[in-house]
Amino acid sequence: MNRRALYAWLVLSAVAGAIALLAGGRVWAQLLAPSGPANPEAVHDVPGAEVAPVITPVVLAALAGCVAVLATKGVFRQVVGVLVAICGGAVVVGVTRVFDDVLLLESADLPGASVQVTVWPWITGLGGLLLIAGGLWAAVAGGTWPGMSSRYDRTDRGKPASERSMWDAIDRGDDPT
Template sequence: MKAGRALWTWVAACAAGAGLVLLAAGRDWVTVTYGARAVPVSAAELAPALGPAAWAALAAVVAVLATRGLWRRIVGVAMALCGAGVIAAAVSGGRPDAGLAIAAEHAPMAAKATDVVQIAAPLVWPVLAGAGGLLLLAGGVVAALRGGRWPGMSERYDRQGPGREGAARASAGGAQTDRELWDAIDLGADPTADPEGEIPAAPRENREKGGGGR
């Protein structure tokens, strides 16, 4: 796989991982029922690190595109740490009894009034968050190990320009062409007669006169 294609495949995978984490971070993970009252507990309460870690990973994706060399590897390590943090938060917040204490704080009267407690903790959201964290972890490791081979954003503009040496040669060539054009005009040549824009040759007798005058 070419370096440019590998880079954009990596960007898509990391963006998908961060999207999964953000999707799971906006849902209720646990619902505790006290008799007839249901108390939902959100992911923001069970795993508050999910949202910040996902946004930090997205910022790291942009940083990888904007940096090269050692800095790109450092950003890759930071992204891997974000992914590991997401996985740990998903495992900790996805436990069935993780939201029991938080639900009791939300409804203390209901928690004291009944001993019948039901806990519903679907695993779909913690699993999605863990999968997103795994993608971010893998993306960070890949960026740290292989990111130095990927092209940078500035290389596109570097390839388009002629460079300093090329510009200097073009400038010198342009100056020499202008000088030849004015010399041909001084010797009686008509530069408008050539549709191709090439420098016309001066008439022979005018060149001889010009050469003789010099």
């Protein structure tokens, strides 16, 4: 059952990161300025990477955290889960700051301009919220999930192996080296 939970978490977190990464690079708003001789372009696209440049690196860090959760066990996995949740929170904060600061400043630069916000910042925020949920899930339940295989881990590191024990290991199908 725990392996299913780990796979479900991995799918949720990877999809959340992909959503936030994809939507973060799209056009988040359009500035509609009155056209005229001083302003020949009536529409100015505002991409998400321009107004919230923190989104891409934070989402990539969260996706790296997804891989780290697979490679760790116990408390370390829970700490990485908290870090993934923090990255998701940074995505949400980055999206909300855009509405508060940047778009209002952009529209103030062009007199008579209006701002039309697209759906992409909302989708980016959704990806951030899903990253928060996935990170908290890993922080709470990640300690019980199975770790990577320890098949090739050596259990008798402190004592030298005798010739007989190495042949016995080979007979069991283990690698004694």
